[in-house]
Every structure is written in C-alpha cells, then in structure tokens.
Amino acid sequence: MVGRPWEAPANDYAAGHRGIDVPAALGAGAAAVDDGTVAFAGSVGGRPVVTVDHGDGLVSTLDSVTPTVAAGDVVEQGDVVGTVAVGHCPASAPCLHLGARLDGRYVDPTPYLPAAEWPVLLPEGTWDG
Numbered sequence: 001m002v003g004r005p006w007e008a009p010a011n012d013y014a015a016g017h018r019g020i021d022v023p024a025a026l027g028a029g030a031a032a033v034d035d036g037t038v039a040f041a042g043s044v045g046g047r048p049v050v051t052v053d054h055g056d057g058l059v060s061t062l063d064s065v066t067p068t069v070a071a072g073d074v075v076e077q078g079d080v081v082g083t084v085a086v087g088h089c090p091a092s093a094p095c096l097h098l099g100a101r102l103d104g105r106y107v108d109p110t111p112y113l114p115a116a117e118w119p120v121l122l123p124e125g126t127w128d129g
Helices: none
Strands: 020-023 029-031 036-044 047-055 058-063 065-067 080-084 095-102 105-107
Touching (some): 036 058, 047 080
Antiparallel strands (some): 020 095, 029 080, 047 065, 095 105
C-alpha cells in the first residue's frame, strides 16, 4: 500500500515528491528492493538513509532507515538493510520513503519494483493446510 505516491516535479528544482511513501512501523525492517551494492549508509540532512546501487545507472534510496549495513556491502533483494526511523514522515504516521534515480535523475520507483506475488488458487483437495 502506497501512502503517498510519486509526484513528478515540473523541473529538477521544482516541488514534487521524488519517491513513494509506504506506511511502516518504527523499528520495522527495511529491505533492499533488488540486488546491488550499498553505495551509502548514513545521515543526509539529519535523516538516516541507505542507498543501493543496482547497476546500469539505477540507484534506490530508503529514507528514513537506520542502517544495519555499510557502504560496499553486497545485498540481495529482500535483505534487511536497516530499520524504519523517524524522519521523512512524522512519528505519528511513520513510513518508509523509497526513491529511485536513473543516471542521476529522480524517477518514479514504482516501475522498478518487483512484480507482486499474487495468490494462486489450487484445486480442491490439493492443499493440506
């Protein structure tokens, strides 16, 4: 569920929302959205941030995330890279902000996310749960 979607700015310096916000509990694990190498894990403007370089000019940023990784660490999709902290969203409505840059320019991260795993309906009698 996206709490606040991408809002493209009119130009590189205009207002907008350069990412998506996903509601998340403070202290929840934040995972790498795809395989890559941690490019940055630290503070930006007083907020904790983790940035992962996925190659081919694509970089993802998780804000506000207290890092549990360090620059240079290799991560796989789904690896926990930190925990959700106060910063981008208020403590009363915490979230994880996911940003993406392609060749240095902010882009909507949604098309780069892995496909949702939809439930599969099984024929009656094939599931023993």
